[in-house]
Amino acid sequence: MISRREELERAFNNAWYHGAKWTLIFLPLIPLVMLVAALRRSLRPQNGFAALGAPVVVIGGLTAGGTGKTPTLIALARYLSGRGFRVGVVSRGYGRTTDDSSLLVSEEHTHDEVGDEPLLIKRSAPKAHVIVGKSRKNAAKSLIREFGAHVILSDDGLQHYELPRDFEVAIIDADRGLGNGWLLPVGPLREPRDRLSSVDFVLERNGSIESRALTYAPKRFISVKTQQTLTIEEGRALFAGASLVAATGLGQPAQFFAMLRHMGFEFTEVAVADHALLPLREIQASHNPEYIVVTAKDAVKMDKQACDNVWVIDVEAQLPEALMSSLEQLLDRVARN
Structure with missing residues (x-):
């Protein structure tokens, strides 16, 4: 909603x-x-x-x-x-x-x-x-x-x-x-x-x-719940063929979505207001994704125990x-x- x-x-x-x-x-x-x-x-x-x-x-x-x-x-x-x-x-x-x-x-x-x-x-x-x-x-x-x-x-x-x-x-x-x-x-x-x-x-x-x-370099994927890390290639292998949601509360979410598409991912977009907390339960209920990818700004606001299938993409400004x-x-x- x-x-x-x-x-x-x-x-x-x-x-x-x-x-x-x-x-x-x-x-x-x-x-x-x-x-x-x-x-x-x-x-x-x-x-x-x-x-x-x-x-x-x-x-x-x-x-x-x-x-x-x-x-x-x-x-x-x-x-x-x-x-x-x-x-x-x-x-x-x-x-x-x-x-x-x-x-x-x-x-x-x-x-x-x-x-x-x-x-x-x-x-x-x-x-x-x-x-x-x-x-x-x-x-x-x-x-x-x-x-x-x-x-x-x-x-x-x-x-x-x-x-x-x-x-x-x-x-x-x-x-x-x-x-x-x-x-x-x-x-x-x-x-x-x-x-x-x-x-x-x-x-x-x-x-x-x-x-x-100013450009961004994706470095790795990190499990929000367990802190397990994956290389970008390992992330591609994990998410390949899976139902994927990319969700964020950035001021300009299009930048995030464009980066993931450029990396070859297919996903459903979910964008909320800047600084807003992502409604994980609603996302799970509405889209039933196997995995959710978020930004680091979103991840710091999350309850780790509710994030079994949530991964943050670690990006570095160049x-x-x-x-x-x-x-x-x-x-x-x-x-x-």
């Missing part, structure tokens, strides 16, 4: 990216949205190293919805941790049911306590310290003071101007672009499109220009060398100072 939220998401996406015109009724709101965006940007503080004592790298986007921000942050956290840097991550913790106070995320937390994406970040990049809270600036200060963080990564933080920053990464979807080009709610833009000219690096998901392309080189230069400058 489709929820009201899912209906709204589909209706807005149809208008933003597929030509439906009904959101034009919100045109009178655009001047107000532009004013608020301009005021927020005018309050942008000094750079993070000067203000906090450690450089701040913001990963965000110009459009509402999923563009690969969290996988990108995870890849950066792993890379920097591997280079010996103490990495701190700040996030709002969308979807948490606890209060807005700052909370250090552990791998044992639940998605209700800290949000699905911060929990995924911690489990995927365990060397990084992750704090969720209403104030990203205060969270960053805590990471530097308590854990000696060398660098702060801000998840989906492009529009959170309270937090000083030294380097901004904006991610756009090369296939969907900026939609109809309008600001919210008429279109998908959180800020005017010229904001892209002021960021330090623009990543294009599935882009054709290698120096700024980032361009140009981005890594730019970050290395930033950190070298900071080290010299």
Whole structure:
């Protein structure tokens, strides 16, 4: 059964990216949205190293919805941790049911306590310290003071101007672009499109220009219940000829489905609202699949005991060398100072 939220998401996406015109009724709101965006940007503080004592790298986007921000942050956290840097991550913790106070995320937390994406970040990049809270600036200060963080990564933080920053990464979807080009709610833009000219690096998901392309590399399948791992080829053999459902609560589920099709899988699609919990019982009752494949973001929200036939596909973001080189230069400058 489709929820009201899912209906709204589909209706807005149809208008933003597929030509439906009904959101034009919100045109009178655009001047107000532009004013608020301009005021927020005018309050942008000094750079993070000067203000906090450690450089701040913001990963965000110009459009509402999923563009690969969290996988990108995870890849950066792993890379920097591997280079010996103490990495701190700040996030709002969308979807948490606890209060807005700052909370250090552990791998044992639940998605209700800290949000699905911060929990995924911690489990995927365990060397990084992750704090969720209403104030990203205060969270960053805590990471530097308590854990000696060398660098702060801000998840989906492009529009959170309270937090000083030294380097901004904006991610756009090369296939969907900026939609109809309008600001919210008429279109998908959180800020005017010229904001892209002021960021330090623009990543294009599935882009054709290698120096700024963000791509995904499927690595393995993992049983949600038992943590058994399969290579991609072993997964192909297991799922061959079986009734398969691919299910997700991503902001842009088409990306997930397209990847699986490109890998040669045949399946039934099930998509729920972004951040929503997958209704496994309904999926089992409606489709009676032999196997269900989900994303890592979905898996962190699941009761493992209810997942006998559920497998998560482990995917790694592949980032361009140009981005890594730019970050290395930033950190070298900071080290010299």
